[in-house]
Amino acid sequence: xxxxxRQRMRKTLPRDFVSRLxxxxxxxxxxxxxxxxxxxxxxxTPNLTPSLPDVVVRPGSVDEVQAVMRLCAKDGVYVTxxxxxxxxxxxxxxxYGGVVLVLDRLNRIRVIDRDDQVAHVEPGVILQxxxxxxxxxxxxYPPDPASLSWCxxxxxxxxxxxxxxxxKYGVTGHYVLGVEAVxxxxxxxxxxxxxxxGVAGYDVTSLLTGSEGTLAIxxxxxxxxxxxxxxxxxxxAVFPSTEPAVKAxxxxxxxxxxxxxxEFMDKDSIEAxxxxxxxxxxxxxxxxxxxxxxxxxxxxxxxxxxxxxxxxTTEHGAVDAFLATDARQRRDIWASRRLLSEATRKIKKKKVxxxxxxxxxxxxxxxxxxxxxxxxxxxxxxxxxxxxDGNLHTQVLFDDDDELPRVxxxxxxxxxxxxxxxxxxxxxxxxxxxxxxxxxxxxxxxxLALQRRLKDAFDPAGILNPGKFLPxxxxxxxxxxxxxxx
Amino acid sequence: xxxxxRQRMRKTLPRDFVSRLxxxxxxxxxxxxxxxxxxxxxxxTPNLTPSLPDVVVRPGSVDEVQAVMRLCAKDGVYVTxxxxxxxxxxxxxxxYGGVVLVLDRLNRIRVIDRDDQVAHVEPGVILQxxxxxxxxxxxxYPPDPASLSWCxxxxxxxxxxxxxxxxKYGVTGHYVLGVEAVxxxxxxxxxxxxxxxGVAGYDVTSLLTGSEGTLAIxxxxxxxxxxxxxxxxxxxAVFPSTEPAVKAxxxxxxxxxxxxxxEFMDKDSIEAxxxxxxxxxxxxxxxxxxxxxxxxxxxxxxxxxxxxxxxxTTEHGAVDAFLATDARQRRDIWASRRLLSEATRKIKKKKVxxxxxxxxxxxxxxxxxxxxxxxxxxxxxxxxxxxxDGNLHTQVLFDDDDELPRVxxxxxxxxxxxxxxxxxxxxxxxxxxxxxxxxxxxxxxxxLALQRRLKDAFDPAGILNPGKFLPxxxxxxxxxxxxxxx
Numbered sequence: 001x002x003x004x005x006r007q008r009m010r011k012t013l014p015r016d017f018v019s020r021l022x023x024x025x026x027x028x029x030x031x032x033x034x035x036x037x038x039x040x041x042x043x044x045t046p047n048l049t050p051s052l053p054d055v056v057v058r059p060g061s062v063d064e065v066q067a068v069m070r071l072c073a074k075d076g077v078y079v080t081x082x083x084x085x086x087x088x089x090x091x092x093x094x095x096y097g098g099v100v101l102v103l104d105r106l107n108r109i110r111v112i113d114r115d116d117q118v119a120h121v122e123p124g125v126i127l128q129x130x131x132x133x134x135x136x137x138x139x140x141y142p143p144d145p146a147s148l149s150w151c152x153x154x155x156x157x158x159x160x161x162x163x164x165x166x167x168k169y170g171v172t173g174h175y176v177l178g179v180e181a182v183x184x185x186x187x188x189x190x191x192x193x194x195x196x197x198g199v200a201g202y203d204v205t206s207l208l209t210g211s212e213g214t215l216a217i218x219x220x221x222x223x224x225x226x227x228x229x230x231x232x233x234x235x236x237a238v239f240p241s242t243e244p245a246v247k248a249x250x251x252x253x254x255x256x257x258x259x260x261x262x263e264f265m266d267k268d269s270i271e272a273x274x275x276x277x278x279x280x281x282x283x284x285x286x287x288x289x290x291x292x293x294x295x296x297x298x299x300x301x302x303x304x305x306x307x308x309x310x311x312x313t314t315e316h317g318a319v320d321a322f323l324a325t326d327a328r329q330r331r332d333i334w335a336s337r338r339l340l341s342e343a344t345r346k347i348k349k350k351k352v353x354x355x356x357x358x359x360x361x362x363x364x365x366x367x368x369x370x371x372x373x374x375x376x377x378x379x380x381x382x383x384x385x386x387x388x389d390g391n392l393h394t395q396v397l398f399d400d401d402d403e404l405p406r407v408x409x410x411x412x413x414x415x416x417x418x419x420x421x422x423x424x425x426x427x428x429x430x431x432x433x434x435x436x437x438x439x440x441x442x443x444x445x446x447x448l449a450l451q452r453r454l455k456d457a458f459d460p461a462g463i464l465n466p467g468k469f470l471p472x473x474x475x476x477x478x479x480x481x482x483x484x485x486x
Numbered sequence: 487x488x489x490x491x492r493q494r495m496r497k498t499l500p501r502d503f504v505s506r507l508x509x510x511x512x513x514x515x516x517x518x519x520x521x522x523x524x525x526x527x528x529x530x531t532p533n534l535t536p537s538l539p540d541v542v543v544r545p546g547s548v549d550e551v552q553a554v555m556r557l558c559a560k561d562g563v564y565v566t567x568x569x570x571x572x573x574x575x576x577x578x579x580x581x582y583g584g585v586v587l588v589l590d591r592l593n594r595i596r597v598i599d600r601d602d603q604v605a606h607v608e609p610g611v612i613l614q615x616x617x618x619x620x621x622x623x624x625x626x627y628p629p630d631p632a633s634l635s636w637c638x639x640x641x642x643x644x645x646x647x648x649x650x651x652x653x654k655y656g657v658t659g660h661y662v663l664g665v666e667a668v669x670x671x672x673x674x675x676x677x678x679x680x681x682x683x684g685v686a687g688y689d690v691t692s693l694l695t696g697s698e699g700t701l702a703i704x705x706x707x708x709x710x711x712x713x714x715x716x717x718x719x720x721x722x723a724v725f726p727s728t729e730p731a732v733k734a735x736x737x738x739x740x741x742x743x744x745x746x747x748x749e750f751m752d753k754d755s756i757e758a759x760x761x762x763x764x765x766x767x768x769x770x771x772x773x774x775x776x777x778x779x780x781x782x783x784x785x786x787x788x789x790x791x792x793x794x795x796x797x798x799t800t801e802h803g804a805v806d807a808f809l810a811t812d813a814r815q816r817r818d819i820w821a822s823r824r825l826l827s828e829a830t831r832k833i834k835k836k837k838v839x840x841x842x843x844x845x846x847x848x849x850x851x852x853x854x855x856x857x858x859x860x861x862x863x864x865x866x867x868x869x870x871x872x873x874x875d876g877n878l879h880t881q882v883l884f885d886d887d888d889e890l891p892r893v894x895x896x897x898x899x900x901x902x903x904x905x906x907x908x909x910x911x912x913x914x915x916x917x918x919x920x921x922x923x924x925x926x927x928x929x930x931x932x933x934l935a936l937q938r939r940l941k942d943a944f945d946p947a948g949i950l951n952p953g954k955f956l957p958x959x960x961x962x963x964x965x966x967x968x969x970x971x972x
Contacts, residue, residue, distance in 0.1 A: 013608050016619045029677050039926070111848075113845075114736075115736045115740070115845075115847035116846050116847050116876075117739060117740070138740060138742070139740075157676070159685065160685045160689075160948070166682075166683060170682075173689070173692075174660065183932075183936070184878070187932040188932070189930075189932050189933045189936060190933065193843070193909070193932070194845055194909075195843045195844065195846075195875065195909060195910060195913070196652075196656075196875050196876075197648055197652060197657060197843050197872075197875045197907075197913040198910035198913055199646045199696045199912050199913065199916050199917070200917055200921070200928050200929070201917065201934075201955070201956075202660070202693055202696070202701075202937050202940050202941075203646075203692045203693055203696055204936065204937070204940075206689045206692030206931070207693050207940075209689065210685045210688070210689055211688055215688075227739050227741070227742040227743060228742055233710065244530065250601045250602075253603060254600050254601070254624060254625075254713065255894070256714055256715065256716045256783050257713060257783050258712065258783070291913075296781075296782065296784075296787060297742050297743050297790075297794075298784060298786065298787030298788075298790045299789060300784065300787060300790070301782060301784030301788070301790070302784075302787070304783075304786070305783050305784060305785045308783075332541065355681050357681045357684055358604040359599075359601075359604070359681055360601065360602050360603075360681075361599075361601035361602050378501065387685075389681065390602075390680050390683070391683050409838070422682075423680075423681060424681060424684035424686050426684070427681070427683040427684055428683060428685060429685070430688065431685070431686055435686070439561075439687060441686070442686050443686070443687050444675075445673045446674070447677070447687070448687075450669070450675060450690065451688050451941065453943035453944075454688050454690075454693075456943070457936065457939035457943050
């Protein structure tokens, strides 16, 4: 049925369209050879049906972005913006074909300003490249999604990316002061400001942040920077089970300490990592673990805060604790967390990786219910993630595509539990294609209708990143036409 | 001309409308006696022409808010929501009459949750009442606008209120996880979530935050809380002039310390306060002052950070410094800042108080240009505010209303300088009526048009808080009709 809809929605590009694109961006940057199209047919979303664009366009300037957008707007050609393709929800996949607009050539760090602690960047800058440039100036840009070595800042803003440090420092949206963008109708707008404060007009910056490329194409981003914290301390604590670990998390925060990171691994995650011989040897009876990291501008203060955290873990029944005393031990601790992705692949060939969020205090129930759902649907699961935020990366593992219907059934149950516990279906990956089905459950009909009206305020013709997120306007028309034709 | 437009836009309430309102909220809560109308004809904006509503309605529940909104939507009656009336831009003034909807009876703190560090509150809760309740649970809610003893949380969200602690902790918007609201069309929506993370759908929460009551009526707010910082240290440093003070601010932040507060007073502000005999006696040669406050979870760390700040001030030529060693001395330091408002009233009978923002490094230029503009327009000025954010509360002082044209001329120049320096016209007060004229200068035509479309997505009939912020739809019609009739 999805396949049918996709075919129905596909349109042939207008005559000479690719040559018109080439006259804007140059022959080398409007590409329609099969190999390039294939490379742009998917992102990092597991089990996603690839979808070929008609042409991949790589503009080299804002003017070119605008010119391309105007060409597409004039002829009603779909445009799907794309950064590095590191997304995990299919947000940059051109489900109905058309143009995939890759922003990788807009990759200049225009300004890093120490006095005002702001940066101006183009959307194609790689996050890690940016962080290194910022750190070289003695400053700090906290967002740290797992794909930081290759994801782009434009994609980070489009998806409002998070990461472990979000507990203390917030997600990408907390650092976006303003953007420049090209609207689907071809106008260029400038939102927000260069200063951290400002309330002039509606907050369009926040509306674009996390809009997954459905409202506008980002061409420039102003980011807030922080003073670099001068000291970081890391520890790992092991618990007999999930419940005391989560209670310890709440107790630490209630006790007045705000670690920059509170990463959680459940029993199944620890078992998976154990097979990989991690540098830190988990004790045999480990039923849950926390990685705790504090930072600050005082060495004594940072260590004192971490020691208070470890004391709380002991009071809550931690059975082992390990405080890193040097950089190597810190890396060893993080290695156990970083091995997880590879570790789950050793258990089963395939997986889906969700990023559900529940109120922190409901993590034990969520983890227990996830294990129960695994049993019910005869699938392996494990849960790990950002305990301080209640953001769990729930993994469902399987070997063969014929298990997918059971995986889908498990996910239907899982999202039901998430919403019943007061949570949200996605903490940092986004809705895209893979959670589109569940969005109405979270938002409700009136809110969906409002969001549809917001989309229309930016994109009345519905040509920007169609098929994502919300019930698609053109898809609705097509479905209606289908129904009428029958 | 404004007066004419207001008269043109006023409509007589439909027959029996007030009695229909009374049947919804009870006779005592739909009030149209002159004294009540007069009390709701203005807010704290200086020099604002009062505007009488036709009726003041104080609903006692969300159901009543919705019922009132539906009555108004049905008959096209204007609705202007209002909290405590502490706003400084005229945002809650019913310029075209109609209903003023006061949310003061929705004043329950529904939940303060220690484990998840969130609170659920109704919009009419007084900020200080809330902060005290949160602190009693060992937690912390940072936003601290000057009106904290009487402003409401609903108003804080509607205006995205700030305060001195915003430097480290951000403004109100950083704490709003989600809201419940009634749309101008009568539907109830729920935005956001109970968790700190979440990216399901467009960020309508942020769009409502700072929308100044023009998009929806807030009926419930979910706020993020923080662990209470356990230690606070306060100091005051005096400089010979503005420039070294501001350079010291940049140097502190670049040096890796993030104080929670960095308040600035210029020479004219110090002179004004000196007359009031403040507990801290400013030296005769004081040309600028900074109040610096650090906080954290370690006593040693907090003190160390403040001492590093003071060292930086010394390196930048501070001529005096005073580190508070107890609560009384801390109060003494803050008294000099708090006396400012009264102090300026001693100099001249009247004032306008702006809240411009410029990039931090441009403060010296902004302060100097403000003094020059005062000379040019023969008016007294002074500048103080939140130096860390670049947010200056520029005061223009005068004695008599016949000086107002010169005040307006000065402000026209002032906002021109602000925008030329890369700043914004309002950091925390909002646009409302008093900065409506300047908003197009900051946003530009395409952005204004987009914001108008966003307004329409919420309020197609244009009945919620008309006349504010954006060129008004109905006002535009009226103006067109006027032009056509001529």
